[in-house]
Amino acid sequence: MSWYMDKGPDSDVILSSRVRLARNLVGHPFPSRLDKEQAAVVSNKVSESFFGETRDHRAEYLDVDLGCLPDEDRMALVEKRLISEDLARFGECRRAIISRDESVSVMVNEEDHIRIQAMSPGFDLNAAYRKAESVALLLESRLPIAYSGKYGFLTACPTNVGTGMRASVMAHLPGLAMAGLLRGAVESLGKMGFAVRGNYGEHSQAAGHLFQISNQITLGLGEDELIADLGRVAGQLLAQERKARKAVYDTDPIGLEDRSGRALALLRSARRMSSAEAMTLISDVRLGLSLQLVEGVTEEALNRAIISIGPASIQKNAGHPMNEFERDVERAKALHTILI
Structure with missing residues (x-):
């Protein structure tokens, strides 16, 4: 079920939890260095490997060639948080494999060859990770994935090297904003190594007091450790927001x-x-x-x-x-x- 159609844990503050896993193919330049022909090869490889010769998963997933969609349709997928704005903007030779319940999407030829995204309602990073991991394991079993025994999964952005994982929660923080405590909370998160962005991610505005909080560095850390760290920090933020809401209410x-x-x-x-x-x-x-x-x-x-x-x-x-x-x-x- 789509994250927005279900009520998850602590959903009064945490609307959704998301885990992204970045993977790249051996023998191909990163997407920013691909020409049109190379990008098409990568796109087709990922689609064929995901669905297989028998086109398994067809009942559960849609295979979307973004180059064939009008601009509005691509941006509508961004607004539903199913693909990134960069993937939508440069749609040619790019693809999105999207589960029909909209909880999982596989973005092809974004910053990395493969970006697996899984979302869960409320504060449930482990559920999101389990969904993303199952798709990653499937693709890793069928494709030659770029991996270093020393560094881990190789990614286009150095901050994603290692697990290739970026975990995030989308938090509603009006209490902290109204109490004048939001700036301090954001600065504190930054000092602890977490990024705070608008609800559509990097470069977006925090419309409606919605913020995306995510880990910034993955090298040297395991998946469980990354999820635990973000979970701890998000739990603290959740408690601060509830306390601020009560204070605002008590005042007026x-x-x-x-x-x-x-x-x-x-x-x-x-x-x-x-x-x-x-x-x-x-x-x-x-x-x-x-x-x-x-x-x-x-x-x-x-x-x-x-x-x-x-x-x-x-x-x-x-x-x-x-x-x-x-x-x-x-x-x-x-x-x-x-x-x-």
Whole structure:
């Protein structure tokens, strides 16, 4: 089941857990050095190896040639967190193998030849890792993977060398922001070796107080150690956020209840809405829901709203080109459908 359709552990703060595993093929330059013909060879090799001669996994996975998709469709996959923006931007000779439940995706010819991504709802890094590992083992059994006995898995980015693993959680941190504690928390995470980015990863903004926290260095560390380290830090952040939410509520309970209630009412009744405004309002409702200040809405519905209201998703669902004003109108309609 998709991470946004299920309620996982500690999902009031941690929306999802993700594990990525980077792998590269022996005898081929990294994707940034591939010409078109070489990139096509790598793309086809990975697809053929994953599905096999009998096309096993076909019932569970979609094989998507990104070069054949319109720009909006590729960006809609980014908004659903199924592929990276870089993979979408340079779609030619790039591929995504996506599980039908949207919990696993294999990105081909991104920064590395193969990037396996697995997601789980809530705070459950181990579940995400088990999914990613099973796909990695399948591909490693069928393809010549670049591996060094001294360094581990060889990757395009030196910080991924070793396990090739990048683990992350997506956290909702409005309490720390409202209490004026967010900057200090982010700086502390950076000093401990963890990256804090916007909800779409590197170079993205933290819309709706959503942040992605991930490990930065893998060399010399095992998978279990990396997951344990991130789990410990994310657990501390989770406790700090809950404490901050309580402090904000204790300071002005009526004001916070009014804020979250107004946000839900506006999401359900507005005639047009930008994605930035929608994310801010969804954040306010999520905060109110966690403190039992609003009723009649679920975390799952709010998660679905988050992944459905990006510009590309709105345009893809409409099925025709739209300007910004038209997208804002369609976005408001989509929010009504999801949240009422």
